[in-house]
Amino acid sequence: MNDNREKLEEELIQRELKFEQEEEKKLEHYDNFVDKSDNSIHEDIDAVMRKYDKQSNVRIWVGKYKVAIELVLAFFAIWCIYVTLFATFLEEIRLTCFMGMIVLMGFIIYPAKRGEQKVNHIPWYDLLLMVSTSSAFFYFAWNASEIVNQGTRFAAHQIVIGIVGIIGLVEVTRRCVGKPILYVAGFFTLYALIYGLTNPDFFLKLRYFVRNLFYTKEGIFSTPLNVCSKYIVVFIIFGAFLERIGISIFFIELANRVAGRFSGGPAKVSVISSALCGMVSGSSVGNTVTTGSVTIPMMKKTGYKKEFAGAVEAASSTGGQIMPPIMGAAAFLMADFIGIPYSNIVEMSILPAILYFVGIFICVHLEARRLKLKGIPKEELPKMRVLAKKLYLLLPLVMLVVWVSGNFMTLQRAAAYAIILSIIVSLFNKENRINPKKFLDALVAGSKSTITVGAACGMAGIIAGSITMTGLANELINGIVGIAGSQLIVALVLTMVCCIVLGMGVPTTANYCIMAATTAPILIHMGVPTIAAHFFVFYFGIIADITPPVALAAYAAAAIAKGKPMKTAFNASKLAIAAFIVPYMFCFNPKMLLIDASWVEIVQIAITSFVGVFGITAALQGYFYGKISAPVRVILAAGGLLLIHPAMITDGIGLVVVGLCSGYQVLLAKRNKKKRLMENEMVNS
Numbered sequence: 001m002n003d004n005r006e007k008l009e010e011e012l013i014q015r016e017l018k019f020e021q022e023e024e025k026k027l028e029h030y031d032n033f034v035d036k037s038d039n040s041i042h043e044d045i046d047a048v049m050r051k052y053d054k055q056s057n058v059r060i061w062v063g064k065y066k067v068a069i070e071l072v073l074a075f076f077a078i079w080c081i082y083v084t085l086f087a088t089f090l091e092e093i094r095l096t097c098f099m100g101m102i103v104l105m106g107f108i109i110y111p112a113k114r115g116e117q118k119v120n121h122i123p124w125y126d127l128l129l130m131v132s133t134s135s136a137f138f139y140f141a142w143n144a145s146e147i148v149n150q151g152t153r154f155a156a157h158q159i160v161i162g163i164v165g166i167i168g169l170v171e172v173t174r175r176c177v178g179k180p181i182l183y184v185a186g187f188f189t190l191y192a193l194i195y196g197l198t199n200p201d202f203f204l205k206l207r208y209f210v211r212n213l214f215y216t217k218e219g220i221f222s223t224p225l226n227v228c229s230k231y232i233v234v235f236i237i238f239g240a241f242l243e244r245i246g247i248s249i250f251f252i253e254l255a256n257r258v259a260g261r262f263s264g265g266p267a268k269v270s271v272i273s274s275a276l277c278g279m280v281s282g283s284s285v286g287n288t289v290t291t292g293s294v295t296i297p298m299m300k301k302t303g304y305k306k307e308f309a310g311a312v313e314a315a316s317s318t319g320g321q322i323m324p325p326i327m328g329a330a331a332f333l334m335a336d337f338i339g340i341p342y343s344n345i346v347e348m349s350i351l352p353a354i355l356y357f358v359g360i361f362i363c364v365h366l367e368a369r370r371l372k373l374k375g376i377p378k379e380e381l382p383k384m385r386v387l388a389k390k391l392y393l394l395l396p397l398v399m400l401v402v403w404v405s406g407n408f409m410t411l412q413r414a415a416a417y418a419i420i421l422s423i424i425v426s427l428f429n430k431e432n433r434i435n436p437k438k439f440l441d442a443l444v445a446g447s448k449s450t451i452t453v454g455a456a457c458g459m460a461g462i463i464a465g466s467i468t469m470t471g472l473a474n475e476l477i478n479g480i481v482g483i484a485g486s487q488l489i490v491a492l493v494l495t496m497v498c499c500i501v502l503g504m505g506v507p508t509t510a511n512y513c514i515m516a517a518t519t520a521p522i523l524i525h526m527g528v529p530t531i532a533a534h535f536f537v538f539y540f541g542i543i544a545d546i547t548p549p550v551a552l553a554a555y556a557a558a559a560i561a562k563g564k565p566m567k568t569a570f571n572a573s574k575l576a577i578a579a580f581i582v583p584y585m586f587c588f589n590p591k592m593l594l595i596d597a598s599w600v601e602i603v604q605i606a607i608t609s610f611v612g613v614f615g616i617t618a619a620l621q622g623y624f625y626g627k628i629s630a631p632v633r634v635i636l637a638a639g640g641l642l643l644i645h646p647a648m649i650t651d652g653i654g655l656v657v658v659g660l661c662s663g664y665q666v667l668l669a670k671r672n673k674k675k676r677l678m679e680n681e682m683v684n685s
Helices: 002-052 063-086 091-109 124-142 144-149 156-176 180-196 202-215 223-244 247-259 265-281 284-302 306-322 327-338 342-371 384-388 391-405 411-426 436-470 472-484 488-503 508-518 520-525 530-545 552-561 565-575 577-588 599-621 630-642 648-684
Strands: none
Touching: 063 091, 063 223, 063 411, 063 436, 091 124, 091 144, 091 156, 091 223, 091 436, 124 144, 124 156, 156 180, 156 202, 156 436, 180 202, 180 436, 180 472, 180 508, 202 436, 223 247, 223 327, 223 391, 223 411, 223 436, 223 508, 247 265, 247 284, 247 384, 247 391, 265 284, 265 306, 265 342, 284 306, 284 530, 284 552, 306 327, 306 342, 306 530, 306 552, 306 565, 327 342, 327 508, 327 530, 342 391, 342 530, 342 565, 342 577, 342 599, 391 411, 436 472, 436 508, 472 488, 472 508, 472 520, 488 508, 488 520, 488 530, 488 577, 508 520, 508 530, 520 530, 530 552, 530 577, 552 565, 565 577, 577 599, 599 630, 599 648, 630 648
16 A cells, blocks of 8 residues: 555656656747847847948957947046036137047947958058048147137148048048938038139139138037037937936836827837937937837737838837937037027927827827727736836936026036936936946947937038038028028928938938028028027928938838838828928917917917817828718818918818818718618618
């Protein structure tokens, strides 16, 4: 009896051991699958970033070389913060040292072409370019006082040094920013050297050209680079620290909690999270890939088509560049260009930004209703009590806005204090605590991003300088004003086309600099208030990232979604229809930007604007409580467009038209529902 019991117990033990071994094998197999899946996802994302985001195409450094380069990058970040806060030396020294470090690090980080993946390797020609280009800028820094005081008397060797500096900057920009901005710069440069400068002697013409671009504040070292070195760089580093404390993940989780449970929830999560993350990231493509790697698969799983899912992410991420309070760093440039406080820019941008995202939100909701999509199950959503414990992550961003809008301190000092506050805040979170390694990583990431922005701002200075020297801006103004006559709408359309063409493939900051120099004066000449003109060209420069044929953000989203790039770009343009309409609204009615507007007027403008955006969006989507017939879509779109013009009669007609069309759709849906019920009853009987 005992022997049988022992045999039975031994058999049970063996079975349990066998069961445990099988379970371990299953878990091991699952872990391997997850790891491979994660790796493949990361590889896909890295490939997309390398293809559409020049900043991701970098050299591979390991070991002591990597440590040395990271220390150089970290030193540059600390130096930038110190200089913006405490430096009192000559401005030319600050700007030339800044650009000298930009080109030095640019050649170290970025290879000449995509695919150069040799470890710890930099070709001899890159070393030559790096030394000669950075030496050109450091030569100016070392002799800044003498050069500033020598007026127009420049020796031949100084002109050669200037040419070397300009060519080196062009090459760094090609590597880390891309070719589109070089095409624009090349056009204006050739125009200046061939047609724009009237001196018949080419060498004298070249001498004058190089002197203006390299040795004065009318070219490379003009407003864009000055603002970049004073303000933008500190905010870029601040953004890097925010990333390290986990604010992007928090934004995605918060958006999930707020909108995830509703119909088509993942797409609404994409809109909210991309708006929040995009205002900090400063890159449409970077934000698309970062948040899109999470949101696009969620949207596809819910039931959205590939191209629509990619379009939602691209449109939302691009819109992050117009989202206050940071607006992809362009807000600081705008404040400096126009000469008004940064806090005013933030206030003026609120209503247009909300209208933009409301337009996308409406499209997403109508598409979800049309496809009868569900939201994320409640049990899969982040718990509110868990998110509430992480609200302290917003403290650095909130305090930054308070310090700046309340005029308690300068922009750069507020950003520096916000960095310190980010480090303090991270101490309350074990997962994302800023330890020495993360501190170094944040400085390095901030410096890498600064290389791209600094190079783009320098190139924008070359474009602006070429235009100023030749008077091309006046010719462009006269040409468009001549075509438009007294019709503002014609001038707005022509300016819009110019902005979209010039803005294709150009980063946010450089994009705005080019628009401010070339196209904003056209609208100002036509009587549009300065701030409205600058907002108009800024908006249309930004949405070039989703406008075919060069829609980099849309193409990046299509690559993640495995959809058709051009179809994704057209869908993104349709989703962002508000961005094509709202700028016209605030040019015709600047009170939308809170310029000399009472609260009553603001409420009226908000209501008519929201109704107008809804009418046009529903007409484009072709669905509201059911499919909208072609005639009703045309009438609905016309009603929405009438609400663009601020006149009382057009607003009244527009509200009536949109209201009647919406009411008709609701009644039609009820009638169809009643008809279906009657048919079902007849079948059942």
